[in-house]
Structures are given as structure tokens and as C-alpha cells.
Amino acid sequence: MKVPDNSNVVIFGASGDLNFRKLVPALYHLFSTDQLPARFFILGVSRSAFTDTEFRQAISSQMLKIEGMDSQRLSEFMEHLYYLSINTADEHDYGRLKERLLALYEQYQAPHNTLYYLATPPSLFGVIPRCLAAHELNKEAEGWKRLIVEKPIGYDFESAVALDDQLHQYFEEHQIYRIDHYLGKETVQNLLVFRFANGMFEPLWSRNFIDYVEITGAELLGVEERGGYYDGSGALRDMFQNHLLQVLAMIAMEPPAAINADATRDEVVKVLQSLRPLSDHDLEHNLVLGQYTESEVRGDTLPGYRDENGVASESRTETYLGLKLQIENWRWSGVPFYVRTGKRLPTRVTEVVIHFRPTPHPVFSQNAPANKLIIRIQPDEGIVMNFGLKKPGAGFEAEDVSMDFRYQDLGETKLLSAYERLLLDALNGDATLFARSDAVLACWKFVAPILNYKDGPMALYGYACGTWGPKEADALLERDGRRWRYPCKNLTNTHYCEL
Numbered sequence: 001m002k003v004p005d006n007s008n009v010v011i012f013g014a015s016g017d018l019n020f021r022k023l024v025p026a027l028y029h030l031f032s033t034d035q036l037p038a039r040f041f042i043l044g045v046s047r048s049a050f051t052d053t054e055f056r057q058a059i060s061s062q063m064l065k066i067e068g069m070d071s072q073r074l075s076e077f078m079e080h081l082y083y084l085s086i087n088t089a090d091e092h093d094y095g096r097l098k099e100r101l102l103a104l105y106e107q108y109q110a111p112h113n114t115l116y117y118l119a120t121p122p123s124l125f126g127v128i129p130r131c132l133a134a135h136e137l138n139k140e141a142e143g144w145k146r147l148i149v150e151k152p153i154g155y156d157f158e159s160a161v162a163l164d165d166q167l168h169q170y171f172e173e174h175q176i177y178r179i180d181h182y183l184g185k186e187t188v189q190n191l192l193v194f195r196f197a198n199g200m201f202e203p204l205w206s207r208n209f210i211d212y213v214e215i216t217g218a219e220l221l222g223v224e225e226r227g228g229y230y231d232g233s234g235a236l237r238d239m240f241q242n243h244l245l246q247v248l249a250m251i252a253m254e255p256p257a258a259i260n261a262d263a264t265r266d267e268v269v270k271v272l273q274s275l276r277p278l279s280d281h282d283l284e285h286n287l288v289l290g291q292y293t294e295s296e297v298r299g300d301t302l303p304g305y306r307d308e309n310g311v312a313s314e315s316r317t318e319t320y321l322g323l324k325l326q327i328e329n330w331r332w333s334g335v336p337f338y339v340r341t342g343k344r345l346p347t348r349v350t351e352v353v354i355h356f357r358p359t360p361h362p363v364f365s366q367n368a369p370a371n372k373l374i375i376r377i378q379p380d381e382g383i384v385m386n387f388g389l390k391k392p393g394a395g396f397e398a399e400d401v402s403m404d405f406r407y408q409d410l411g412e413t414k415l416l417s418a419y420e421r422l423l424l425d426a427l428n429g430d431a432t433l434f435a436r437s438d439a440v441l442a443c444w445k446f447v448a449p450i451l452n453y454k455d456g457p458m459a460l461y462g463y464a465c466g467t468w469g470p471k472e473a474d475a476l477l478e479r480d481g482r483r484w485r486y487p488c489k490n491l492t493n494t495h496y497c498e499l
């Protein structure tokens with residue numbers, strides 16, 4: 001899908017890591033695959049003092065590290081890149097931004113269609129829209145204006161409402177694109193297609209046939225260089241409140257009447273608003289929080305969370321979260337959703353497992369386990385269906401076998417990176433894969449009692465790096481006669497995966 005002619009991108013926070021590592025490479029890839037318009041410019045804006053040439057050089061030298069980079073194509077791309085140094089928190093400086101933009105629109109003979117990308121610290125999310133508006137850079141008379149807001153969208157329910165109010169003072173909801181990079185993942189989008197393009201699954205997709213659902217977002221790495229940010233965030237805010245709840249909504253939503261921004265997001269928000277509120281009593285029994293401790297892994301000593309740079313030595317921030325939750329609606333009543341996420345687990349895996357109910361009456365001496373559908377979001381992206389097969393030989397014993405599809409079997413097809421897809425959609429004015437205000441607020445509302453509970457004297461369990469979190473998280477399922485799947489990097493490997 002190509003972006004219609006003449007649209008431009010202004011990236012605030014252009015000297016930052018996100019721009020260098022994700023945004024410019026994504027834009028370059030769109031350019032090199034001819035998906036950007038012939039006439040477009042990208043203006044990087046931030047405080048650091050670069051000239052256009054210096055900025056281009058800095059970006060180029062980073063991009064040339066990418067394997068297989070075509071230096072000729074890269075230098076063509078670089079001609080579309082510009083830079084402006086301003087104090088992004090100072091309204092007066094936006095006069096210079098306006099001048100620069102007008103000159104670029106003139107140079108490119110382009111209407112003023114502009115996507116503003118806030119790749120800045122969250123403290124500027126409310127400030128930049130105000131400053132843009134002060135210079136009428138939010139006005140759409142001479143071309144559309146859209147605003148991409150990065151995460152975190154608020155820190156809790158109240159701050160999310162406050163941010164929303166600030167944004168809505170200067171931009172209308174249809175202009176605001178709240179990014180959740182999980183929605184940019186091909187495999188997350190496929191949840192919609194898999195569910196709603198295949199007639200065979202929909203009749204089974206409810207409490208009548210589904211016993212429980214597992215959602216795992218496991219990470220191999222620790223907090224790396226982001227200890228300062230993470231210590232104020234934790235697994236609940238960093239992964240659960242946004243990414244995993246969005247995945248849950250895609251699994252649980254009703255079929256939308258059409259795949260477009262309104263219809264799809266109407267169904268998403270209904271799921272989020274149907275999450276059963278958690279009382280302290282529920283949390284005591286259904287929530288497990290953990291923190292990784294110093295451990296030996298394959299002969300290396302990995303630091304405990306509290307020894308990471310930027311982390312308080314007495315920190316009680318969770319790096320693991322396991323939660324049993326319920327959706328209170330007709331389709332899902334009584335079906336538990338077990339969700340877990342953590343850093344320093346045995347492998348990096350995001351997946352959803354749908355556990356179907358067992359057969360009502362066991363007729364074989366050895367029944368195979370109940371059917372399972374494993375939807376792997378990353379890595380080794382694909383889908384596995386487990387079912388029982390007659391064990392060859394005498395008698396009638398059933399054994400568990402599987403059928404699988406893997407994206408790698410599609411051969412040459414390359415999955416677009418999340419940022420490529422989302423930038424493309426925002427440039428095309430398609431907000432389907434962006435979080436709408438009411439959905440973000442519904443997530444925070446659900447999470448609010450957990451945030452309160454965390455502030456109390458809740459238990460925080462230590463777990464060794466390279467394990468599947470605290471043993472209390474296993475107990476969360478064992479109590480219900482179930483166990484987590486312990487996935488390996490390789491989708492079809494069914495053995496317990498440990499470092």
C-alpha cells in the first residue's frame with residue numbers, strides 16, 4: 001500500500017534512540033520499497049545542535065551498520081531528511097519550526113500534510129501539541145495534521161485522563177494516533193484475520209468450547225540500559241497495561257461489522273470495559289509479582305534487578321507479573337484468562353494458547369490431552385493445532401499430535417516491522433491499529449486496583465534469571481488443575497524450555 005502523494009513527517013525527539021533505531025530505519029525501508037510518495041520530507045526536531053549535514057551523517061553511519069544496506073539508495077533517502085534544533089518545551093521556538101516547515105512545503109511544492117511524531121520523553125506529550133497549536137501548526141486548512149503519541153500514554157488512570165485532556169485541547173481524536181507497537185506486529189493483526197476469515201473457529205470461540213486461555217509475553221533480557229525508566233514502571237505498566245491487554249482484546253472481541261478504525265476499536269473497547277474489576281481479595285489470590293535475582297546462567301553471573309544501573313537498591317518494582325482474570329460478558333463468562341510477562345525468563349516468546357474443553361466422556365483407555373491452539377506472535381511466528389490421534393498399533397489409545405503453520409514457510413514474504421506498518425497506516429489516515437482514547441482509559445481503569453495493591457505490603461517473590469518466574473506463578477494454575485505451557489523459541493518444540 002502506497003501513501004498518497006505529498007505527506008511529510010516531523011519527528012520530535014529526533015536525536016534520540018527511538019528515532020535512530022526504529023523510526024528512520026522504518027521510513028527508509030518504506031522508501032526503498034517505493035511505499036513513500038515521490039515528494040516527501042522528514043524533519044527531525046530536537047534540542048541537540050546538528051546541522052542538516054551533521055544529522056544526515058549521524059543517521060547514515062548508524063544505518064550503514066545494517067546488513068545489506070544499499071548505500072546508493074540510502075543517500076537518495078538522506079536527501080529527504082532535514083533537521084532543526086529548537087527547545088521543544090519553548091513555545092517561542094516554534095516560530096522557527098513554522099518558518100522551516102513553510103520553506104520545506106514550498107521547496108517540495110507540497111500541501112501541508114504532516115504527521116508529527118512525538119518520540120520524546122512523556123513530559124513533552126502535552127507541551128508539544130500546545131506549542132504547535134500556538135503557531136497554528138495543528139490547523140488542517142492546507143493539509144491534514146496528525147499526531148503520533150508514543151508510550152507511555154499516562155502513568156495511571158488520572159494522568160492518562162489529564163494527558164487526553166491536554167491532547168484534545170489542541171487536536172481532535174481523529175488526528176491522534178496512540179502507538180502500541182504490538183498492534184503493528186503482523187501476527188497480532190493476524191488474530192483478526194485468523195478469527196474472522198475462518199468460519200470453522202468462530203462457533204468454537206466461546207465459553208461453550210474454550211476451557212481457558214493463556215497469554216505469555218516472556219523476555220530473555222533484563223532491563224539493560226533502561227533501569228531508570230523501568231524502575232518507575234514495572235511489568236504491569238510496561239507490558240501488561242498496554243501490549244498484553246491489546247492482545248487479549250483481539251482474542252476476545254466480537255467480530256466487527258467491518259475492519260476500519262471505528263468498527264474495530266468499538267469492539268476492542270467493549271472487551272476492555274468488560275474485564276471484571278479486581279478487588280484486593282482477588283489480587284491476593286490471583287496476582288503473582290516477582291523480581292529477578294542475581295543468578296548463574298550457563299556459567300555467567302547475571303545481576304539481580306536491584307543491581308541494574310538506574311535501579312534503586314531496595315526497589316520493589318516487579319519484573320514479573322502473572323494474573324488470572326475474567327471477562328464478564330456472554331461469550332467469556334467463567335473462562336479464566338491467565339496472563340504472564342517477565343524479564344529474564346528462559347526465552348523471548350509471545351504467544352496465546354487457547355485450551356479447548358476436553359471431551360465430555362473419556363472413551364479411550366488413554367485419552368490425549370484436550371485440544372490446544374497455539375498462536376505464536378514471536379519469534380518463529382506461526383500457529384499450531386494440537387489434537388488426539390490413534391496411537392498406531394493394537395487397541396485404541398489416543399496420542400497428542402500437531403499440525404502447524406509457520407510464517408517462514410511463506411518463503412520470500414518479509415514481515416513488515418511494526419513501525420513500518422504503523423507509520424504507513426498513520427500516513428494513510430488509518431487509525432485501526434492505534435489505541436483509541438476510550439480503550440487506553442479502560443486499560444488504566446482495570447489496572448488501577450493493581451497499582452494500588454502494589455503500593456501496599458504485597459508479596460514480591462524473587463526468581464532466578466533463566467527460570468519461568470516465581471514458583472507461586474505455577475501455583476496460580478496448579479490450584480485450578482492446570483499448568484502453564486513452557487514454550488521454547490522453536491514453536492513446535494514441546495519440551496520444557498529452560499536455559
Ligand code: BG6
Pocket residue numbers: 181219238239350
Ligand atoms: C516495550 C517495553 O514497550 O516493549 C520493553 O518498554 C519491552 O520493556 C518491549 O522489552 C517488548 O517489545 P517486543 O516487541 O520486543 O516484544
